[in-house]
Amino acid sequence: MSRPLWQRVAVPVVAILVVVVVAAAVLGVGLARRAFPQTSGEIAVPGLSGEVEVVRDALGVAHIYADTPEDLFRAQGFVAAQDRFFQMDLRRHIVSGRLSELVGEGGVEADRVIRTMGWRRVAEQELPLLSPDARSYLQAYSAGVNAYIERQGGPSSMGLEYVVLAQSAPGYQVEPWDAVDSLTWLKAMAWDLRGNYTDELARGRLVGSVPLTQLSTLYPDYPHDEHPPILGGDEWTAPDAEPGADGTSRGGTRGPVTMPPDGSAPDPADVARLGEPGPPAPPSGSLAENWLAGPGADEALAGVETALGSIPELLGRGEGIGSNSWVVSGEHTETGLPLLANDPHLRGTQPGVWLQAGLHCRQLSEQCPFDVTGFTFAGFPGVIIGHNTSIAWGMTNLDPDVTDFYLEDVRGDTVRRDGAYVPMEVRTETIQVAGGDDVEITVRETVHGPIMSDVVEALDDLGTNAPEGGVQTSNDYEVSLAWTALEPSPTAEAVFSLNAATGWEDFREGARQFAVPSQNLIYADTEGNIGYQAPGLIPVRRSATHGTPPGFYPAPGWDSAYDWTGWVDPNDLPWTLNPDDGMIVTANQAVVRGGRPFLTTEFDKGYRSTRILELLQSHLDEGPLTTATMQQIQLDDRNTFAERLIPYLLAVDLENDFYTEAQDLLASWDRSAPAEGEQSAAAAYYHAVYDRLLEMVFDDELPPGLGATGSSRSMLLLDELLGDADSPWWDDRRTPGVIESRDEVVRTAMVDARHDLTRRVAKDPERWVWGDLHQIRLEHQVLAGEDVPGLVSSIFNLPAQPVAGSTAMVNATSWDASLEDFDVTSSPSMRMVVDLADLDASTWVNQTGSSGHPFHPNWDDQQAAWIAGETYPWPSTREAVLEAGEQTLTLVPDGGAGR
Numbered sequence: 001m002s003r004p005l006w007q008r009v010a011v012p013v014v015a016i017l018v019v020v021v022v023a024a025a026v027l028g029v030g031l032a033r034r035a036f037p038q039t040s041g042e043i044a045v046p047g048l049s050g051e052v053e054v055v056r057d058a059l060g061v062a063h064i065y066a067d068t069p070e071d072l073f074r075a076q077g078f079v080a081a082q083d084r085f086f087q088m089d090l091r092r093h094i095v096s097g098r099l100s101e102l103v104g105e106g107g108v109e110a111d112r113v114i115r116t117m118g119w120r121r122v123a124e125q126e127l128p129l130l131s132p133d134a135r136s137y138l139q140a141y142s143a144g145v146n147a148y149i150e151r152q153g154g155p156s157s158m159g160l161e162y163v164v165l166a167q168s169a170p171g172y173q174v175e176p177w178d179a180v181d182s183l184t185w186l187k188a189m190a191w192d193l194r195g196n197y198t199d200e201l202a203r204g205r206l207v208g209s210v211p212l213t214q215l216s217t218l219y220p221d222y223p224h225d226e227h228p229p230i231l232g233g234d235e236w237t238a239p240d241a242e243p244g245a246d247g248t249s250r251g252g253t254r255g256p257v258t259m260p261p262d263g264s265a266p267d268p269a270d271v272a273r274l275g276e277p278g279p280p281a282p283p284s285g286s287l288a289e290n291w292l293a294g295p296g297a298d299e300a301l302a303g304v305e306t307a308l309g310s311i312p313e314l315l316g317r318g319e320g321i322g323s324n325s326w327v328v329s330g331e332h333t334e335t336g337l338p339l340l341a342n343d344p345h346l347r348g349t350q351p352g353v354w355l356q357a358g359l360h361c362r363q364l365s366e367q368c369p370f371d372v373t374g375f376t377f378a379g380f381p382g383v384i385i386g387h388n389t390s391i392a393w394g395m396t397n398l399d400p401d402v403t404d405f406y407l408e409d410v411r412g413d414t415v416r417r418d419g420a421y422v423p424m425e426v427r428t429e430t431i432q433v434a435g436g437d438d439v440e441i442t443v444r445e446t447v448h449g450p451i452m453s454d455v456v457e458a459l460d461d462l463g464t465n466a467p468e469g470g471v472q473t474s475n476d477y478e479v480s481l482a483w484t485a486l487e488p489s490p491t492a493e494a495v496f497s498l499n500a501a502t503g504w505e506d507f508r509e510g511a512r513q514f515a516v517p518s519q520n521l522i523y524a525d526t527e528g529n530i531g532y533q534a535p536g537l538i539p540v541r542r543s544a545t546h547g548t549p550p551g552f553y554p555a556p557g558w559d560s561a562y563d564w565t566g567w568v569d570p571n572d573l574p575w576t577l578n579p580d581d582g583m584i585v586t587a588n589q590a591v592v593r594g595g596r597p598f599l600t601t602e603f604d605k606g607y608r609s610t611r612i613l614e615l616l617q618s619h620l621d622e623g624p625l626t627t628a629t630m631q632q633i634q635l636d637d638r639n640t641f642a643e644r645l646i647p648y649l650l651a652v653d654l655e656n657d658f659y660t661e662a663q664d665l666l667a668s669w670d671r672s673a674p675a676e677g678e679q680s681a682a683a684a685y686y687h688a689v690y691d692r693l694l695e696m697v698f699d700d701e702l703p704p705g706l707g708a709t710g711s712s713r714s715m716l717l718l719d720e721l722l723g724d725a726d727s728p729w730w731d732d733r734r735t736p737g738v739i740e741s742r743d744e745v746v747r748t749a750m751v752d753a754r755h756d757l758t759r760r761v762a763k764d765p766e767r768w769v770w771g772d773l774h775q776i777r778l779e780h781q782v783l784a785g786e787d788v789p790g791l792v793s794s795i796f797n798l799p800a801q802p803v804a805g806s807t808a809m810v811n812a813t814s815w816d817a818s819l820e821d822f823d824v825t826s827s828p829s830m831r832m833v834v835d836l837a838d839l840d841a842s843t844w845v846n847q848t849g850s851s852g853h854p855f856h857p858n859w860d861d862q863q864a865a866w867i868a869g870e871t872y873p874w875p876s877t878r879e880a881v882l883e884a885g886e887q888t889l890t891l892v893p894d895g896g897a898g899r
Helices: 011-015 018-027 029-035 069-095 100-117 119-129 132-152 160-165 179-192 197-206 212-217 297-308 491-500 504-512 607-622 627-634 642-651 657-667 680-699 712-722 742-760 790-796 863-868 878-884
Strands: 041-045 052-056 062-066 322-328 339-346 355-361 371-376 385-388 391-397 403-408 414-417 420-423 425-431 439-445 465-468 471-474 478-483 519-525 530-533 575-577 583-586 830-835 843-846 887-893
Touching: 029 160, 041 069, 041 132, 052 069, 062 069, 069 100, 069 132, 069 160, 069 179, 069 355, 100 297, 100 425, 100 439, 119 179, 132 179, 132 491, 160 790, 179 491, 197 297, 197 403, 322 519, 322 607, 339 385, 339 391, 339 519, 339 627, 355 878, 371 830, 385 830, 391 504, 491 504, 504 519, 504 530, 519 583, 530 583, 583 607, 607 627, 607 712, 627 830, 642 657, 642 680, 642 712, 642 742, 657 680, 657 742, 680 712, 680 742, 843 863
Parallel strands: 041 887, 062 355
Antiparallel strands: 052 062, 052 887, 322 339, 322 391, 322 583, 339 830, 355 371, 371 385, 385 391, 391 519, 403 478, 414 420, 425 439, 465 471, 519 530, 530 575, 830 843
């Protein structure tokens, strides 16, 4: 599998640092220990108003006790920096477009793209939108991080990585942390969870190269009847879409966002508050003949896709990025109160995405309302997913369409708008490069957003001047990006609101502030209520291409009819409280049946969510649900799509025993995907056949980089094609003059898979093991990859490990069929189950460990449990925390103590 660019950025640096790293290895743990956190005794922290306790358990999880919110978040910043400062520093360099300052020339490409989008510039505009309390919490957190920076004194005392990178960034000094550093991290979170931008670019590129009738089949409708949406018709009904009393739409206008948005969409005739597009006035002619298929469009879109692919993955991206969460009411549980489960599927790294923590006001009050534990992001205050003393919440990616690309007709620094060329906003950015010369870039922005094609160093002049609508224009297009995260919003406010919420109404109010990324939020409380809320900033716009939903294809930027005109009213986003069936399952599937409000057409196709519903009902047939039941469901690795494909594989007449002995494995396969054991050989063969089948059916007609990934959409596509033996997709275009049938393709895929596994593993199918093919690699964010010296890799990366599960399973250890192997590309980044009857009976596990320091005992101590599907007790009350505690550090006001 080819490595993401962000794992290659430091390779040139590492190649010249072998001697340095050898010296570091000789010094061994002694050198690494300089950055280990002090976890007992006392430390003076400037700005504290009173003493703060930091109680750590055997896993290194810190529970912080303070008397004021400011002391609480100041201490959280200090402790997070103790555990993960290099991760925090690396993240802020990436999200601010300053990676080159840390790793040298390898970071320039990513910096160019992020500076063009201006993530930090937007975050700077967001800070004034927050309440005074939220700003004070962010500032307190920053002060805690800075207290750590000042105490440590130099980079080499903050992380072993700085020792390795010292040659590429000589004299590097850590800058103070500020509130905008924390806010900018939310842009990276939103970017990796942003929705359908990849598919929109792909569709734009495919126009003209794949027949339209065939292209449309690549994006099948969601199968509502087979895979139920999150909310049924009896649980939520879309409000009426009539305009407001003054005749205007109730959607918000563009501009800095406050939640709920005020103002009216400017075109009530075309835009309803539910985001339903008015009847489009499409460009003349068929899609293949209109502006989208004009000269320059495909090349511009391909260049933008390349540029955007250079952005480092901080949470991960792709069709495997999702999550499972579900909540069941007390009528179904052994305790009589709800159970809530969550396991977000993200890209695995070392250290991991999440940092577990507890934040406790010693005395709960209106002035100090926090008593919350859960999963945090190092670099951002508060708890992102978890529970307090009254409520619990989980998240999965709602995945609405919040990015649109516009083809722009550009002349110099002007762009065509409604028949005239108007100036763009232009600014210059200077990228400082460690060990190299500064790089200067020019950023141009249209009304839609930044021109992303500017960050492609060279695009051939492929267009020629041609008349269009009577105006002489160039069809060598540029491409701009409209994205909700580039609209300043108060999403940070939502974190603090959710952390302090004591009931459903508080929770919903906090959810209204959750602008980007849009998440499915599930809810449970100690009073027995369960609920669901879809929040987020969802753009209102009309389709630019007849017969397709908004945002399905890139739009013509020169026609203002296709601009975003407002936001879906937050009051009209789906929600439910205490549904009659007593359960809510969200696994990235469709939210509701129908298109009101319009969210996207790119939902996960529902294999995981349907399986979870089936498992919940199956367990209920045997008795009440428990935390153990929830944990068991999280580990389910049954491939439900295999039920559809296996009959076709078993019906194929193969030539001889060499092939049939592999085929025979499928006859007794239970459709599971264990890493080892009796069923593992069949799992390996099935996935090899499936991989080859996708390549034969789709990749012969799709451009490089746009191959089938094996996701739930691939499964739904193949499901439909299996019932259509005459579909043109079965024919292999690489064999002109020969028209392949469905059965021939299926047979060839099985034969090829047999040969492939014989080469990769063994001739004897009984020796095939799914875990030998399907492994997870938890690697450092810059010091990883095949070009990194083995000594460096052994220090900063965990060895590959076999894991159970696969794509579109509940245990979603996804892989990408368009790549060369079956290595895991995303997986459950943590697992948690909250018991609302006894919060201390809740369970959790992280993917790696609490510490970001190699050689530290808590660096990888949770990985084995995570792989085995085990969890740990989750203490949250003071009594349980103290019982589990092994070390206590006291943070005191400056002047109260020394080291």
